Amino acid sequence: MSESTLQRGAELQGLSTAILLPGAGLFGDRPGRGLTDVGPLTSIGGLSLFQRTVLTLQRGGMRQLIVLAGSDEELLKHALARGARVTIPVRWMPVREFPLDDPRTWESLATEVRGFCLIAGVQAVFSKGLIEHLRQSVRDGEALVVTREAGPVEPALGRRNPAVALQEGRLISFHNHPGQEGHQVAADLVVLPASILTPPNGAAASPSGAAEPAGMIPVRRWLERAAVEGRVRVVAAAAHAGLWYRDVWDHTSAGLAERTLFRSLKGEAEGFVDRYFNRTFSRLLTRLFLRMKCSPNAITMVATAVGILSAVGFGIGTYSAGIVAALLFQLAAVIDCCDGEVARLTFTESPFGAWLDIAMDNVVHIA
Template identity: 35%
Template sequence: MISAAVILLPTRYHPLTVVGGLSLLKRAIFTAQRAGAKTCYLVSAHTAEQTSALRRSLAGDLRLSSRLVWLGPQETPPDPQPGGPDAEQCLAFEVQTVFAADLARDLAEAAAPQAVWAVGQAPQDCALVVFPLPALPTALARLQTAGAELAGGDWGAAVQRFAAEGYFLAQVSRPSLAAGVEKALLLSLPNPRDGLVDAYLNRKLSRPLTRLLLRTPLTPNHITLLSCGVGLLGAACFWGGGYAWPILGGLLLQLSAVVDCVDGEVARVKFLESPLGAWLDITLDTLVHIAIFVGVGIAVWKQGGATYAPLLGGALAVGAAICFPFVTMAEKTEEQGKQQGGWENAIIQNMIEGLTSRDYSIIVLLCALVQKLSWFLWSAAIGVQVFWCILAVLLHKAGRLNWAVFSSRSLDA
């Protein structure tokens, strides 16, 4: 288990180079935190003035949760403070190394007690090193005198190699490489709940937009609100009836689905995920769905389909509203379901993954193009009622029908 991290700041690299809306320095610290580090030792070979500028760049960032210990070439580090009997490993890497936190965690799990494991082909090109925490004082002393270069470390044992195939790992050795690493980083962060339309259409359209918005102060919650606004505008278009208005509504719904991909991408790249953000996302998604369903009912009625079309649209909207608390409950008790196992939890997981994909948006657009929105209306109005009934029964059977998840404390956790 990783309890500390040594982040090296050699002079030949630029810690304030921005990748994905974050400086390499911030990205290194946040990744170390995500890997489990409670203390980050920042070993700098820069001048005192340059190091002071680096420290100022971190001021006021609420994402910083670890204790930061800055060390220059001549400074004596404090004694390490292990967090418990299992917190016995330290992660070391240079600031230009961009990697996924799960690589560091898996590297630590692979390392036996008192063993040293590294990612890299040879001692001189190690990208990440995990070593026993008791070796930290010796390692820090060597790294301070080695110009904050990872190759100069003394880990106290022979280094074993860890195969990093399948993990994201990149080096921003010069600022001109930042754009390429940023693009690769985005490609490495897929959402496991993506449907076919998300994977083959929405994500391909969302990533260029994400890279643009990463350079702005917009937060994921701002982007969620933007996605909701586009979706509601699309729902309003369906009220126009006829042929062109529903098509425009379908196109705006599809655009809303693309923007809805962006908020999660920005959150993951900038380490801005939060329970509140996830709740806002699903709440506003549900609002858009309800508005679209009502709009489709009005569109079918205005197209002369049937006088009961608005009632079907209303039933569909009510069904979507009833689904909302059960879907939220399923998502908030997901870890409980994984621990329990069983067929009920497996079915719940598949149902939620299918529902939270955005594939239905393309179905609405296609139905509008061929003037068969009534087909969507009938199938969805029946399907949504069946869905929430089955989900409620399965949650009850799995012991996950817990209304306490809607407390304010749960949202802020």
């Protein structure tokens, strides 16, 4: 057996499969009900929520995706075909044939999962680092549930994920009482070993014995049962560690998620002017370039053209021309930040784009 085959087999034993639920939340939303304010095709930072979720998972190291899609399957496929290239296999399973509340759906999925699977909704924006952290944190037979801090404004009760009670980093229970600001709330992002998807016959519906409402996804029941055995660890999302997570349930939360995305673009080696001046104005222009669907390379050429115009102004030699040239040179520096921001936001970075950016910077400096 070849070394590459052995390596791929080892990867599949860990966390390499993601199951996406575009039409439902893991805890609160019933399949098929839909979300009225925003949805999988809502644009955040130049990409739809569904596109961004898929590409973030790909960048985070996922090797295969399974999408349990509803009536919007064709729209989702069309959205995924646009923009950045998806290089991992994507399998589409219609929920009309594989109902999310049917145990047989999850038993069939368990046969395709070796080791662990990540189950995620798409009504959120999260970092590549969070996915990488989850992949590194899996332990045999244990589940992971990602949590976020409750904020001052939370979704309506029918769409709110449960708060969590934990002890020493392990889940004790869920509860539906509104959490106070700063309390931990379950996110639509969990990691489950394949064995949890196929519980033994006769397993209880839930530790409390309460009947599960029709149409509900059984994720909460699985986690509660595993928590009784001490097999659920909690991973708290943390912006300062690059493990950020933002729920999106309305247009206000969508704006907050987009601001979080832009803040994540800061480089560690940026100087004072870049961080507090150029980046402040570049974000405004980046939003404009995203709406205009400009490619990063096209933005690089715009910055180059503005830079060359500034050189012409300096060459004229008059006082007024020098003032205009200085302003144009600063504008070129601001636009020069935008190409990288658009590339990172839309997952369209490339070696050629990096070379072009450096080459055009040198052209402007020589001019």
